[in-house]
Amino acid sequence: MRFDDDLSAWVAQQRWYAGKSHDPRFRVLDARPAPGGATTYLLMDDAGALPTLYNVPLAEVNEPPAEGVVTTTDDGRHVVDATRHPAFTVGLLAEMGVDTSRVTGSRVLTGEQSNTSIVYDVDGSPAIILKLFRTLHHGENPDVTVQRVLSDAGSPYVPQFYGSADAEWPDIGRESGSAHGTLGFAQEFLPGVRDGWAIALDAAREGRDFTDAARDLGVAVAGVHGALSDALESMDAAAEQLEAVGRAWRRRLAIASAEVPAVADRLAAIDALYAEALDRPWPRLQRIHGDLHLGQVLAVPHGGWRIVDFEGEPLRPMAERAIPDLPPRDVAGMLRSFDYAGAVGAGPDAAAWAASCREAFLSAYETAPGAIELDPALLRALVLDKAVYESIYEARNRPDWLPVPLAGIDAALS
Template structure:
């Protein structure tokens, strides 16, 4: 019992632990030896939904340090992601040739996962994302990036391989669940994320429309490849009705909590009703949580889109359901508005409007792009801004003017 108590206390201190709003109740569901370590699957049963954590640990003689998780007899167990035997072993288990891998290191600053960078012949070349929370089924990040890489898409890093695991699950008929532990892909040197770049450009009032156009082409290319490679579906009456109900539910919450949204409720609802009456495009896999922080600028290499896990608050099984491609477009349009507002440069509204126009123009003219119905896109932008108004009112009241301005821009 002492071991599980120590291990649970360590898990609860990690940045990737997702249950900080409740008192945890941990138990070790499974423990399996792997190269250089033991992978412990640790269940937290205390939350509204039980959460399973991926905790690989290696033996060490050290008894102190932030990575020391628990005691095991005369030795201690430490975070294995900092041990080359384990990290390089994961690549080997994925089927990668590791003869030229010379070292590995953990990236700092991560929140929900752990990323490990590998040097090949002394140069960073591979990055592995280790998922810390596990779910039954292949992680959407793996599915989407593998498919895009196999299709030769220039808009994502090359995919190298993934690693799965099984664990006991009494809730499934076969008594076993299977999911993704992590995956490896190309490491891109010298990249900057789109949010940081856009913020600098907005702050200085510099023209960002060329970059916005390139982003529009990249997003359209990803949508086209995903629509060709993965399942698509008609947006039937049930889908339209369910989507409309979700819009109405968020609008009702926002109108209750944000007086400025309540004043605009009738106008917003009119846009929603118009969009629900329009023909909708086919549903397909999308990014699901697209914004400027999810794109990387490669020096002299254009944009790469990353992190296809989808909206973090949605259950994992829902993230793999075909969705509306314009939802990604709406997310990026709102991100331009946030960059302009946070940057606070001269004539921020005009800067954001120019970026939005350039992005949409490039998206609709790109080969294989999904048609953008203006009424549907306007409704999706409004729904995103309505959601943002709820979040900002609850968490960052000083930022509330940003989504409210977005609502007014969409209504005008």
């Protein structure tokens, strides 16, 4: 009982634990041997609105690491987070089919919110990064599916994919009695990178031109869209899919109108633009990034952009993230991200800075290989939907930031 209590208490304190709005109620759904003599515990938290399954590998050691100690056994050994135990981390990498003969060390990256990332040194230099998914879902994680096919296609806009590991666990809700999903995957580690948000924010704050970077980013996004269209399923949008998108737009608009008076004042104009977009020809639906913004792109020194984190919107069910979607949704997300960088940077003439970035990104995307044709009305509707969602978030969490999405709504309407 002490082990269960200590494990539950430790999990509830981790940054990747997603149930901080409720008191957890954990039970061990499964426990199985893991590399390096570790044990992978699958913990189900039944207390939230939806049950959540957590991936918690543990190892017993004599000498505890500086962080990650879960409990101490009666005989004085320490139960620790196995991501800090080299025998487990290197063994897991080997299980993914990666050659570990030249691996000389591993370490956990700090700052992760929902997963755990482990960096491996090869011949003394960081070369591989493994993302361990902490919450498990039935089906292959979209991050794995998309990065694998892009890497296999030779795309220069994603890190090279090396391998992944899967697991199976009991699931009485399925006819087969079990579910299976992705534990994690390994890919190329890119030293010296900075994320696009940090770079754009510095440029916006100082009023420096960012249009060359925005153009390169437009080319990268178009290239990824083209490669995904070639490699994975695409389809024409059926009437029921258009109706579902329209319902989602209007549901968010109704929530925003009820909570943000400025959105309510613009409701009729926004709804009219939605109606126009729903009447226009749509591009084929395909796999996309799904949650694209400046924080999801990495600038490689003298190496251009890499796009990462293809898991899609974190709040959408995993099965929905794999459904073919509208490529302009990614474009809209990046346009809104430029607006946020300009506003948060608060440099000289922030609005003009953001507008120049949007124009450069769009013009480059539209003329780059792989680009999907952008219908202006549909793109405006997607930008509006994103800004409407942002207005809800800001009104609830950061009221001082509410002018940012409201300015985006006015710009799209004009």
